[in-house]
Amino acid sequence: MKKLLSEFFKGIIKENPTFVLALGLCPTLAVSVSVINGIGMGVAATFVLLGSNMIIALIKNFIPARIRIPCYIVVIATFVTIAELAMKAYSPILDRALGIYVPLIVVNCIVLGRAEAYACKNSLVNSFMDGLGMGVGFTLALILISGIREFLGAGTILGHTVVKGFEPVFVMGMPSGALLLIGLLLGFFNLAKRRN
């Protein structure tokens, strides 16, 4: 049980996919304009991670080593399609806001990275916890980045005004604001790591 919990928690801080491993930055930067988009992307990616990690852990003994990457991609693409269709059906507004970045979860390095580095060597339950931890870590990172960007760029959090009379910094809502923020955050995490 303790081992399972550590599998879960390592994805949140020690091996955070965004800040420590610097994986899957494309969707992180593109959709983090508002917190609700960030949560939507985080949940979709977590679903895909869980599904693909579990299936790959189950069929790992049947996959020939030479063609394992295409096999992983097919499994991942299947779950992405499920997420895509579900989002179109139940939350069309979110689907429009996330646009092409939903199908692009297929090429998100976090998902393929966990399949290749973890799920193909570990048991079903461990892979499940690993996927869950990585997904939650990714979602939390997205919430942090999109929270800062939404607050600075529009003066709101989840659409609610937080500070009255706050003049929004327009550029934080633009692509360059996202790049600047991730650069500074990565630098900050580096600094924290060096201090320890």
Next chain:
Amino acid sequence: MDLGQFLAIFISAVFIYNVILSRFLGLCSFIAISKETKPALAMSLAVMFVITMSSMLTWFIYRFLLIPFNLTYLRTISFILVIATFVQLVEMVIRKIAPAMYRFFGIYLPLITVNCAVLGVAVLNIDMFFINGKAVQGSFYYSAFQGVCVGLGYTLAMLLMSGIRERLELCNVPKAMKDFPLGFVIAAILSLSFMGFNGFKF
């Protein structure tokens, strides 16, 4: 099909919605391989070739396989498989017929499979040039041209970035900001200057 449309695709794909600096597609390779100009150029050319070819391939698949059989929901799976297979094929062909070229950019080819720009452009083409499941007139040419233009935009951003980073090697920067973090800050400044193209009207 008119010339104005091609010009609009060119300006928007290269400058206004630059694939890296505005759409964030292919960011990983952009940060990882832009340390020196020569590999950056090799990677850009490889990406441009693969994006153009895959734009055409996926157009055929969508138009003649997925739409007639009402399978458009298989878009993501079929596209990623076709792209992965195609990249593998290109790698094998280049290794066989042009070993010098293979040494020049062969090692970057496998990386392109998971470069989100390739799948991103394929999906973007479908979103832009197919309306209600029907191909817009001239959509094949538009798709192929958009592939070329996105490749050019990628090349432009890569060359700018690698030129700047070559110079930065000689500078004394804070240790915590070295490499990735500083790369992102520079990309932010580049992206800021590309925002100037936003007001372009036709």
